[in-house]
Amino acid sequence: MSNEPEEPRRKMVKPPTGGNLSGRAKGHTAVKTAKQRTQSSAKWLERQLNDPFVQRAKAEGWRSRAAFKLEEIDDRFHILKRGVRVIDLGCAPGGWVQMAKSRGAAHVVGVDLLPVDPIPGAEMIEADFTDPAIGPRLMEMMGGKPDVVLSDLAHNTVGHRQTDHLKIMGLLELAGDFACDNLKPGGTFIAKAFQGGETEHLLLKLKLAFNDVKHFKPKSSRADSSEIYIVAQGFKG
Ligand SMILES: C[S@@+](CC[C@H](N)C(=O)[O-])C[C@H]1O[C@@H](n2cnc3c(N)ncnc32)[C@H](O)[C@@H]1O
Incomplete structure (x- = not known):
């Protein structure tokens, strides 16, 4: 497994427009x-x-600095080929959706607890992905199996280590199950995980379901964050 980041291919791409820069609900952000x-x-x-x-x-x-994490992942693994169909879990404020579209995704379907301003060529719903009705709804919106499932899901931490850990792992496992149940053969799953997290069970499952599973820490992911991305390619179907 390698997590050596490479110098990203700098492309002068313009993010798709639509909505305000933050992409969150319009209005004022209070600063204390x-x-x-x-x-x-x-x-x-x-x-x-x-x-x-x-x-x-x-x-x-x-819309977010997170967009550059996906940019680096894609520079390294070449996932967002022209015409791919993408489902983005935890998509607000929309940086990954913008990046996927700018790299040629034909259609992006996203879900987040927070509202996201529209992005051309993408369809996003405000809902809780842990609700069992939401997976099927996303699939209905996609209208067929996706080539790529992205998950940057992260809950608001409560500050209690064990509780936070359980929540993180719960979201990651759900995202992994969703990818394994719905991806097109040959498809890719990218998910935010955390170093030191008990991801062995999920990794084992992914290694059985995909030809290639790697960890990657983008330069744009803060060095002091334990965040790391799982990149699983070649879904066996
Ligand atoms: C790090 S942010 C995603 C940033 C996004 N990738 C971007 O580029 O703009 C994580 C998101 O996960 C969302 N989230 C957390 N739990 C969720 C859930 N149960 N259902 C849907 N979204 C959730 C949060 O609301 C948050 O917007």
């Missing part, structure tokens, strides 16, 4: 006053403002 702000949130804000990926996303019109 300096007095109210805790030291850690002030640090977070400082890091956001000085983050080159945040600056690039803003300058180029990507």
Whole structure:
């Protein structure tokens, strides 16, 4: 398994337009006053403002810095070929949807707990992916088996290590099951996971279901984050 990131192929691509830059529900984002702000949130804000990926996303019109993670994954693994059909789990504010479209995806279907402003050529619903009715609904919207299932699902952490871990693993397992139940043979599953997470069970399942399963840490994924991506290619069907 290799997680050595390569220098990304820099393409002057323009993200599909539609909606505001944040892609979240339109309106005002409240920022606490300096007095109210805790030291850690002030640090977070400082890091956001000085983050080159945040600056690039803003300058180029990507809705999230997360878009560059998918860009790096695709530069390395060449997944988003022209005409592919993609399902994106946890798609708000829409950075991955934009990236998939800009790289030639024919159709993207997405789901998130949060509303996402429209993106041409994509269809996104506001729903909880853990609701058993949502998987079939996404498949109905796709109108056939997808070539790629993406999952950047991440819940709001509660700060309790074990609870957070269980939640993360629950979402990841569900996404993996969804991919294995629905992908087209030869298809690809990409999912956010966490280093140190007990992913052995899922990895075992993926290794049986796919020809090639790798881990990848994009440069745009913060070094101090335990986040890592699973890239499973060649779904056996
Ligand atoms: C890291 S963000 C995704 C960023 C996205 N890939 C992008 O490029 O803009 C993770 C998303 O997962 C969503 N999420 C978490 N739990 C979910 C659930 N049960 N159902 C649907 N979406 C969920 C969150 O609302 C959040 O927007």
